[in-house]
Amino acid sequence: MPMTLAEKILARAAGRDSVKAGEFVVADVDLALVHDIFAARVFDTLRKVGFDKVWDPDKVAVVIDHMVPAPTAEAADVHHRIREHVKRLGIGTFYDSGEGICHQLLPEQGHVRPGMLIVGTDSHTTTYGALAAAGTGIGTSEMVYAMATGRLWFRVPETLRYEFSGALQRGVSWKDVILHLAGTFGSDGAQYRSMEFGGPGVATADVSSRLTVSNMALEMGAKFGLFAADEITAEYLGEADTSWAPDPGAAYEAVHQIDLSTLPPQVALPHDVGNVTAVSDAAGIVIHQAFIGSCTNGRIEDLRAAAAVLAGHKVAPGVRLVVAPASRSVLLKAIEEGVAETLVQAGASILAPGCGPCFGGHGGLLGPGERCIGTHNRNFIGRMGSAEAEIYLASPETVAASAIAGTITDPREIQR
Amino acid sequence: MSENMIRGRVWRFGDDISTDLLSPGQFALDPLEVRMRHVLESINPSFAQDVKPGDVVVAGANFGCGSSRETAAENLKALGVACVAAGSLSRIFMRNAIAVGLPILICPGIGDAFAEGDPIEIDLAAGTATNTATGTTCTGEALPEEMRRILAAGGILEVLRLDGGTRPG
Numbered sequence: 001m002p003m004t005l006a007e008k009i010l011a012r013a014a015g016r017d018s019v020k021a022g023e024f025v026v027a028d029v030d031l032a033l034v035h036d037i038f039a040a041r042v043f044d045t046l047r048k049v050g051f052d053k054v055w056d057p058d059k060v061a062v063v064i065d066h067m068v069p070a071p072t073a074e075a076a077d078v079h080h081r082i083r084e085h086v087k088r089l090g091i092g093t094f095y096d097s098g099e100g101i102c103h104q105l106l107p108e109q110g111h112v113r114p115g116m117l118i119v120g121t122d123s124h125t126t127t128y129g130a131l132a133a134a135g136t137g138i139g140t141s142e143m144v145y146a147m148a149t150g151r152l153w154f155r156v157p158e159t160l161r162y163e164f165s166g167a168l169q170r171g172v173s174w175k176d177v178i179l180h181l182a183g184t185f186g187s188d189g190a191q192y193r194s195m196e197f198g199g200p201g202v203a204t205a206d207v208s209s210r211l212t213v214s215n216m217a218l219e220m221g222a223k224f225g226l227f228a229a230d231e232i233t234a235e236y237l238g239e240a241d242t243s244w245a246p247d248p249g250a251a252y253e254a255v256h257q258i259d260l261s262t263l264p265p266q267v268a269l270p271h272d273v274g275n276v277t278a279v280s281d282a283a284g285i286v287i288h289q290a291f292i293g294s295c296t297n298g299r300i301e302d303l304r305a306a307a308a309v310l311a312g313h314k315v316a317p318g319v320r321l322v323v324a325p326a327s328r329s330v331l332l333k334a335i336e337e338g339v340a341e342t343l344v345q346a347g348a349s350i351l352a353p354g355c356g357p358c359f360g361g362h363g364g365l366l367g368p369g370e371r372c373i374g375t376h377n378r379n380f381i382g383r384m385g386s387a388e389a390e391i392y393l394a395s396p397e398t399v400a401a402s403a404i405a406g407t408i409t410d411p412r413e414i415q416r
Numbered sequence: 417m418s419e420n421m422i423r424g425r426v427w428r429f430g431d432d433i434s435t436d437l438l439s440p441g442q443f444a445l446d447p448l449e450v451r452m453r454h455v456l457e458s459i460n461p462s463f464a465q466d467v468k469p470g471d472v473v474v475a476g477a478n479f480g481c482g483s484s485r486e487t488a489a490e491n492l493k494a495l496g497v498a499c500v501a502a503g504s505l506s507r508i509f510m511r512n513a514i515a516v517g518l519p520i521l522i523c524p525g526i527g528d529a530f531a532e533g534d535p536i537e538i539d540l541a542a543g544t545a546t547n548t549a550t551g552t553t554c555t556g557e558a559l560p561e562e563m564r565r566i567l568a569a570g571g572i573l574e575v576l577r578l579d580g581g582t583r584p585g
Contacts, residue, residue, distance in 0.1 A: 024560065037444050037485070038484075038485075045573070049573055049576055049577060050577070074445055078445060120484070123482065123484045137484040138484060138511060138512075139484055139485070139486030139489070139508065139512035139516075140486045141512070141572050142511060142515050142572055144572075144573060144576065145572050145575070148576055149576070153562060155560075187432060187481060188478035188506070192507040192510075221478065221481065272432055359483075360440075360442060361442075361444070380434040380436040380437070381434070381458050381459070382436050382437065385442075387458035
């Protein structure tokens with residue numbers, strides 16, 4: 001029976017020839033990710049329920065990324081406890097404070113391969129769908145179960161297929177594409193579904209772009225956000241496995257056609273990721289902070305795109321530009337290429353690689369009445385500090401252009 | 417009263433109640449006693465103080481959207497919320513609620529059937545919610561057996577204790 005990509009991966013992980021949407025399966029987990037908000041809690045609980053070890057230390061990744069460098073003594077203590085757990089349990093993959101964001105490091109450092117089933121205590125674990133891996137977020141109790149047994153229950157999701165044609169206009173990026181989808185179908189438009197991205201247009205999306213799209217599939221409620229493995233995936237991974245693709249004739253709940261060439265730059269307005277409009281419709285809204293970073297858009301490609309807009313310009317008076325590279329290697333590349341210099345010359349503050357501002361922990365929070373436009377993935381009330389602040393989401397190009405103007409601005413209007 | 421029946425008083429919320437509202441990031445590392453005092457404070461500052469054990473949260477679509485943070489479900493349970501009944505639930509929140517033993521009901525349109533403070537009767541096995549003041553019944557989805565089994569055990573860690581990790585969960 002023909003299967004969608006989600007069905008194929010879950011069938012393989014469940015040791016079955018085939019599965020279909022709606023079934024419950026118990027599947028083996030290929031990789032389990034925990035980060036510093038939840039790692040200590042997971043490992044403490046694991047011990048409390050009587051397990052002194054994880055099922056397979058080589059299939060566990062621990063990343064300290066949300067509170068780096070530790071902003072409080074309490075956070076530093078949590079990090080200390082995590083390091084002790086990692087040592088005690090013999091965990092194979094550990095990225096300590098300052099290495100970067102989990103969803104950047106795992107693909108970047110080669111831990112993600114097509115066909116894998118990956119669970120993480122972070123909702124944006126859907127990011128790995130960019131490399132044809134079924135990644136999805138779970139809570140801490142479920143992670144304890146997975147750490148103890150290597151297994152977890154899954155409901156095989158229905159799949160929504162998105163077929164792209166054409167190519168993006170200059171100044172428009174794949175961040176605009178996923179914002180457009182959230183705006184068109186709503187922030188629950190893919191609730192508990194697998195999103196499958198395909199069609200001839202995906203050949204124009206590099207892995208960085210795909211990581212952005214799969215990352216924000218979660219913002220439409222998706223369980224997975226999958227691209228098939230193709231030549232672009234193979235080149236990124238340095239291997240030729242392009243076998244992880246949906247079967248012809250697979251059953252979809254719906255198939256949507258999107259012509260990339262018609263899309264202008266997009267922005268999500270407060271306080272819903274699905275509250276999306278063209279940047280030109282929001283032009284002129286005054287901003288106080290611009291943020292470039294996060295697991296959505298903190299890669300070197302994003303920093304380059306922002307620097308290309310910012311080069312030769314200064315950030316508007318009264319605007320803070322905060323940049324958080326997604327990993328140490330991204331920061332190093334930005335330094336080597338002169339991208340970091342361009343950003344700092346324009347007025348940026350560069351933070352240590354990590355998640356701080358995006359999840360509202362530290363490193364650029366907002367006061368009452370302030371507005372921030374950022375490249376991150378969420379604009380919920382209270383997300384970045386004050387509940388009376390407003391968050392707008394856009395591409396690195398749009399955020400850079402807005403930082404220069406001091407108001408929300410279409411990047412195509414900024415002249416070099 | 418069977419374990420499938422819940423009777424309580426309604427706290428009414430709209431669409432897209434996020435995990436940032438249910439478990440604000442600034443308190444992510446705080447102990448449960450602190451976290452539970454900040455539940456929904458950005459949109460209803462009196463909720464965490466005035467909610468009573470047995471009360472029911474009724475909401476619109478996409479309840480629990482956002483982060484993996486299980487604390488969103490755990491905080492509600494700690495406040496004594498007996499059930500979350502919503503038009504739709506985010507996938508991660510739904511899994512987390514089951515994992516911590518917080519009953520849930522998905523009932524499209526339920527937001528329109530209740531006002532703040534209304535008496536509610538929920539039958540989890542039948543998947544219904546009745547407004548006992550108006551007599552209106554909203555029929556939703558009965559939970560699949562796999563989910564009810566975990567709920568009945570008191571959460572997935574209880575299942576793990578029972579299984580000892582030796583049997584599939």
